Amino acid sequence: GQQVMQIPQYQHVQEGEDFTTYCNSSTTLSNIQWYKQRPGGHPVFLIQLVKSGEVKKQKRLTFQFGEAKKNSSLHITATQTTDVGTYFCAGPPANNAGNMLTFGGGTRLMVKP
Amino acid sequence: DSGVTQTPKHLITATGQRVTLRCSPRSGDLSVYWYQQSLDQGLQFLIQYYNGEERAKGNILERFSAQQFPDLHSELNLSSLELGDSALYFCASSLSTGAGTGEQFFGPGTRLTVL
Numbered sequence: 062g063q064q065v066m067q068i069p070q071y072q073h074v075q076e077g078e079d080f081t082t083y084c085n086s087s088t089t090l091s092n093i094q095w096y097k098q099r100p101g102g103h104p105v106f107l108i109q110l111v112k113s114g115e116v117k118k119q120k121r122l123t124f125q126f127g128e129a130k131k132n133s134s135l136h137i138t139a140t141q142t143t144d145v146g147t148y149f150c151a152g153p154p155a156n157n158a159g160n161m162l163t164f165g166g167g168t169r170l171m172v173k174p
Numbered sequence: 175d176s177g178v179t180q181t182p183k184h185l186i187t188a189t190g191q192r193v194t195l196r197c198s199p200r201s202g203d204l205s206v207y208w209y210q211q212s213l214d215q216g217l218q219f220l221i222q223y224y225n226g227e228e229r230a231k232g233n234i235l236e237r238f239s240a241q242q243f244p245d246l247h248s249e250l251n252l253s254s255l256e257l258g259d260s261a262l263y264f265c266a267s268s269l270s271t272g273a274g275t276g277e278q279f280f281g282p283g284t285r286l287t288v289l
Contacts, residue, residue: 094277103176103264103280104217149216161230162207162278164217 063088063154067165075173080140082168084133084150091155093126093133094162099146107135107148130155140172177201178281180265186287192253195284199246199267205229206248207278208240211262223248224271255288262286 064087074080084093092111096104108117110126110133117124123136133150147167154163177200187193199206208220219232223242234240237255242248252259262283270276 096280103282104266104278105176105280106277109277151217161219161222161232163219164209166216 063163065150065152065163065165067148067150067168069168070166071169071171073171073173074140076142077139080137080144080170082135082148082150082170084135084165086131086152086163089130089155090152091130093130093150093152095124095133095135096149096151096164097146098149098167102146104149137170140170142172142174144170145172146170176279176281178265178267178279180263180281180284182284183282184285184287186289187255188289189255189257191255191288192251193255193286195250195252195263195265195286197248197250197265197267197281199248199265200279203267203269203279204246205268205270206242206246207266207268208234208248208250209264209266209280211264211283212260217264220250229271252286257288260286260288 066085094109095107098104114128115126121138125134147169149164149167151162151164179198181196204225207222210218220234221240222230226242237253240250264280264283266278266280268278
């Protein structure tokens, strides 16, 4: 079945440093979604990318969807303590966009002030 | 606050028992999804209902079942509980028919502990 992998699993950064998490799917995706889960909280939707090679920005966050629609990345510039949490990517397979979302294992970001 | 409510917040029970988790979706959302999140695993999709009908199924155990009622709230039933069923169970809802076609709004979760 479809597998979605994320690296790294954990990342410690000093406040102000940049951070990137990578997401790779075993199958072509219809789209990619990113969610953030704060410690003790629930996942919160950040963004959805649909087109091959798409890049979207939200303030200090930059999201990319690969040309082959099998990988994606999230880059945070100048991290802040409010960025702490686990970032998940998720996507449905291209051949069945209405089907279930497969989530990656997440990247847990810790920021030292 | 996502608008999705889940009860109870915490549940402690013994092996072999049966429990019911409840979820009310955001107003207007017809799709409800159930996920399991264990400590060492990410979010595992269990099942989706759309307007009362089962829409998609993930790796849901046969001991688990769910339903969505006419008022669109959903219940997840877990029976013959095992220690390994201890996890955080999230419900999510969306306006769209398909899981991959739009934003999902997650509830606060129910933490199940099986002793």
